[in-house]
Amino acid sequence: MKIYEKAPAKINLLLDVLRKREDGFHEVEMIMTMVDLADRLEMEELPRDSIMISSQAGYIPLDEKNLAFQAAKLIKDRYDVRKGVYIHLDKKIPVAAGLAGGSSDAAATLRGLNRLWGLGISEAELCVLGAELGSDVPFCVTGGTAIATGRGEKLERISNPPQCWVVLAKPPINVSTADVYGKFRANELKQHPSKANMLNAISHGSFTDICENLGNVLETVTLQLYPEVLQLKESMERLGADGVLMSGSGPTVFGLVSKEAKVSRIYNGLRGYCKEVYVVRMLT
Numbered sequence: 001m002k003i004y005e006k007a008p009a010k011i012n013l014l015l016d017v018l019r020k021r022e023d024g025f026h027e028v029e030m031i032m033t034m035v036d037l038a039d040r041l042e043m044e045e046l047p048r049d050s051i052m053i054s055s056q057a058g059y060i061p062l063d064e065k066n067l068a069f070q071a072a073k074l075i076k077d078r079y080d081v082r083k084g085v086y087i088h089l090d091k092k093i094p095v096a097a098g099l100a101g102g103s104s105d106a107a108a109t110l111r112g113l114n115r116l117w118g119l120g121i122s123e124a125e126l127c128v129l130g131a132e133l134g135s136d137v138p139f140c141v142t143g144g145t146a147i148a149t150g151r152g153e154k155l156e157r158i159s160n161p162p163q164c165w166v167v168l169a170k171p172p173i174n175v176s177t178a179d180v181y182g183k184f185r186a187n188e189l190k191q192h193p194s195k196a197n198m199l200n201a202i203s204h205g206s207f208t209d210i211c212e213n214l215g216n217v218l219e220t221v222t223l224q225l226y227p228e229v230l231q232l233k234e235s236m237e238r239l240g241a242d243g244v245l246m247s248g249s250g251p252t253v254f255g256l257v258s259k260e261a262k263v264s265r266i267y268n269g270l271r272g273y274c275k276e277v278y279v280v281r282m283l284t
């Protein structure tokens, strides 16, 4: 039997860091949602007890370093499954982009193998397993729109923001999440984004207020390290996006756009100097 799972990319509408914890992670407050740029995973049982990964993307690891491999191994070990699986990853989400591509593949693997092997694991338990693989994985298991706290693994589901266009642009640089958190200084922060205002905007379905209250404190690090990310933000604003923010630790910048008529102008303007530009919809 073959099964398929979609692994969508996430964006952070709000990302605040409260403090560094004793375990080295940071206590965060985030509001996350999904967009319809997605990897596609195909999973098929193997006649022997092993995990095999393939992908059309030549630039990701296909061994135990792959997050989908790690997810398959975790679920096999924890539930004592003595079966093998072949997983093909059709990568569409850019890698190391701040869009949780690897985390979403891991989450899709957990959901898919739960189905393929009929394990009957609850979504809450899949999230607990996911947290062992990475801070963004639990949110990728549930999807939707959520407030994420703790190191990102504690989730509270909220209503989806109103539908809009999302233009994603990734400059050709690789940003390490660990490096960005490592350089972040909470005590030097002048302003925190307002979670209350963003929640109010989402609950009222106010696109304008959502755009006004976007905020990501990790921009203080990534924009300093990589001025091209700041330039990309400025270009997107100049080209007419309604709200612009860096996603996660970057370097991808997203622009929220309400009117379809504006989208092609922004896309064409960015494509002049940025090769990786995507126009997608919010997943609602």
Ligand SMILES: C[C@](O)(CO)[C@H](O)COP(=O)(O)OP(=O)(O)OC[C@H]1O[C@@H](n2ccc(N)nc2=O)[C@H](O)[C@@H]1O
Pocket (backbone or CB within 6 Å): 012, 015, 024, 025, 026, 027, 028, 030, 098, 100, 103, 133, 134, 135, 136, 137, 150, 151, 152, 177, 178, 179, 181, 182, 248, 249
């Ligand atoms: C930037 C975000 O993508 C926003 O959604 C996440 O906070 C990061 O999620 P992630 O990539 O799944 O992160 P993990 O794989 O768990 O951690 C990578 C590294 O980022 C740092 N890290 C991550 C999450 C967190 N709350 N505090 C941290 O300090 C740690 O140094 C960790 O070693």
Ligand SMILES: Nc1ncnc2c1ncn2[C@@H]1O[C@H](COP(=O)(O)OP(=O)(O)OP(=O)(O)O)[C@@H](O)[C@H]1O
Pocket (backbone or CB within 6 Å): 059, 060, 061, 065, 066, 067, 068, 089, 094, 095, 096, 097, 098, 099, 100, 101, 102, 103, 105, 106, 136, 177, 248, 249, 250
């Ligand atoms: N299935 C996978 N897809 C993409 N990258 C993977 C995968 N498995 C492991 N990796 C490795 O993980 C690293 C981060 O890739 P990923 O695309 O998940 O980053 P990201 O979008 O910045 O994630 P996040 O937003 O959660 O920080 C890369 O160095 C990549 O080689």
